[in-house]
Amino acid sequence: MTDLPQPTPAPAKPRSGAQPAAPGPSPLPPVGDRFFRQLVESMRNGVLAITRDGRVVAMNEVAYRVFNIEPSPGDIGAPYTDVLHDQPDVVRILGTAFELQNLPNRAELRLKTSGKVIGYTLSHVRDDAGEVIGASLFFKDLTLVEQLEERERLRDRLATLGEMAAAIAHEVKNPLAGIEVMAGLLRRRLPDSPEAQGLINDIIAEAKVANAIVLEVLDFVRPIRLQVERTSIPQVLHDAVTTAERKASRGGVSITLNVQEQLPLIQADHHQLVQVFSNLILNALEALNGTGTIAITAVRGEGYVEPSAESRRPAPATVVVEVADTGPGVSPEILDRVFNPFFTTKPQGSGLGLAIVRKIVDAHNGHIDFTSTVGQGTRFRVTLPLEAGEGWLQ
Ligand SMILES: Nc1ncnc2c1ncn2[C@@H]1O[C@H](COP(=O)(O)OP(=O)(O)O)[C@@H](O)[C@H]1O
Ligand SMILES: [Mg+2]
Numbered sequence: 001m002t003d004l005p006q007p008t009p010a011p012a013k014p015r016s017g018a019q020p021a022a023p024g025p026s027p028l029p030p031v032g033d034r035f036f037r038q039l040v041e042s043m044r045n046g047v048l049a050i051t052r053d054g055r056v057v058a059m060n061e062v063a064y065r066v067f068n069i070e071p072s073p074g075d076i077g078a079p080y081t082d083v084l085h086d087q088p089d090v091v092r093i094l095g096t097a098f099e100l101q102n103l104p105n106r107a108e109l110r111l112k113t114s115g116k117v118i119g120y121t122l123s124h125v126r127d128d129a130g131e132v133i134g135a136s137l138f139f140k141d142l143t144l145v146e147q148l149e150e151r152e153r154l155r156d157r158l159a160t161l162g163e164m165a166a167a168i169a170h171e172v173k174n175p176l177a178g179i180e181v182m183a184g185l186l187r188r189r190l191p192d193s194p195e196a197q198g199l200i201n202d203i204i205a206e207a208k209v210a211n212a213i214v215l216e217v218l219d220f221v222r223p224i225r226l227q228v229e230r231t232s233i234p235q236v237l238h239d240a241v242t243t244a245e246r247k248a249s250r251g252g253v254s255i256t257l258n259v260q261e262q263l264p265l266i267q268a269d270h271h272q273l274v275q276v277f278s279n280l281i282l283n284a285l286e287a288l289n290g291t292g293t294i295a296i297t298a299v300r301g302e303g304y305v306e307p308s309a310e311s312r313r314p315a316p317a318t319v320v321v322e323v324a325d326t327g328p329g330v331s332p333e334i335l336d337r338v339f340n341p342f343f344t345t346k347p348q349g350s351g352l353g354l355a356i357v358r359k360i361v362d363a364h365n366g367h368i369d370f371t372s373t374v375g376q377g378t379r380f381r382v383t384l385p386l387e388a389g390e391g392w393l394q
Contacts, residue, residue: 046118049125049136050080050094057134059083066141068114086113090137097122097135108142115336117142151362162221169217176214180207209348216352219275220341224363226269228387233298233319234259236270240277241296247282251290255281260299266319267387272360279353280323280380286346287327287378295324301383317386318366324379330372338370 037058040047046063050056055077064071067087075083084091089111097103103122110117120139124132187200237257277296284294301320330338337343339358344351361368365385372378 046139046141047136048080048090048094048139049134050097051134052098052132054079054081056080056083058136062141063139066116066118066139067111087111093120093122094135094137097124098132103135115143117146162223165217166221169214169221173211173214173218176207176211180204180211183207213350216350216356220352220356220359224272224359226272226363228267228269230265231268231270231273232265233263233273233321233384236273237277237296237298237321239270239274240281243274243278244281244285247278248285250285251288253285253288253290253292253294255294256296258295258297260297263298263300263319264317264386266384268364268384269360272363273384276357276360276382277321277323279357280382283353284323284325284327284378287325289327292326292377294326295322297322297324318383319386321382321384322379323382324377326377329374329376329378330370331374335372 040049040058041060043060044062046066047058047060048056048063049058056075056079059071059075061071067084067090069083069086080094081091084094089109093104093109103124105121106119107121108117108119118139119142120137123136123138125134125136127133183200183203187197187204190196190200234257237259241255241257281294281296288294298319298321301318334343334345339354340351341355342351358368361382361384365387367383368380370378370380
């Protein structure tokens, strides 16, 4: 160890007032109640404070925004159970504030109403005598952090799993092609046996299904390389409808395509976007099973504003495409799993369609979400940035 010179202790400064002659900092102007209100209001975290008898003392703008509540002048002083009526999870947490000895610190909560995740700390407010006179909730919207972590995890998983899956898929592809070809040869040799013909047709059909799954796996694990070009969304959607119809028959389903006039071209990979929308249309066709409608719309959008309390940047211009069907909807218990690789509810599904969709949308710095009502239908919304600032008009 080297000997460091000991710092000489600075002479203790006399507290202000001791030596009136010395030039010190100018005295602090009186800080009133208003200052503390502004302090809470301008915080970039959510702040909510209640009194011991359960009334709201403070609730800042971020808190209103994260909880999705319209501010109303009567909120301050009103029972928190009324103001937070639509956020039962938060009401529950605040309700424990005066019962628990050890209050939660850095805990996390998923708001059931919006799916947002908040990280929060609950504290007591005490008076000079140490009596608990209220409680405060201090929190931050972690949704974006969670999404980023999720993407990161998916990428890690794919790096190792992907290589293996790609290798296996490659190996399986050739024998499958062999089975198909040889079954075809056999079929020609047995023209007089309808029973054998039937069986062979089944073999060929099954081999085709297996092959389609293998191709999807390869698609999914392949790292994305975008061939970015000026891309016309109407052209993409047109090609996507054709592609989807090659894979599933339309039957009695009507498909409408509504594109806003003068939709700008975007910087994107045409083929990959065709895959995105053909997968969504294919899912809609499969959900409809021959009857109903699929409405596809494309409009210019204000952009996807990231759900972070801090980002106040103007949203970039985007194109928003929606694919809405009148099918049976997605049941609530699987809502958060439909994008998972290999999650499927279909007997012959690969469960990779939406995982691939998400991967491609992510690669375009876009965003995808959906809403679904059981018995009424499902609406997927894809938001894609124009990327090159204003884009080009067609
Ligand atoms: N439009 C839709 N309507 C109802 N359910 C859907 C729709 N799109 C997707 N799903 C659900 O999401 C699951 C996953 O879809 P996907 O990833 O495309 O895989 P797959 O189509 O192979 O099942 C489907 O099995 C289905 O349960
Ligand atoms: Mg699918």
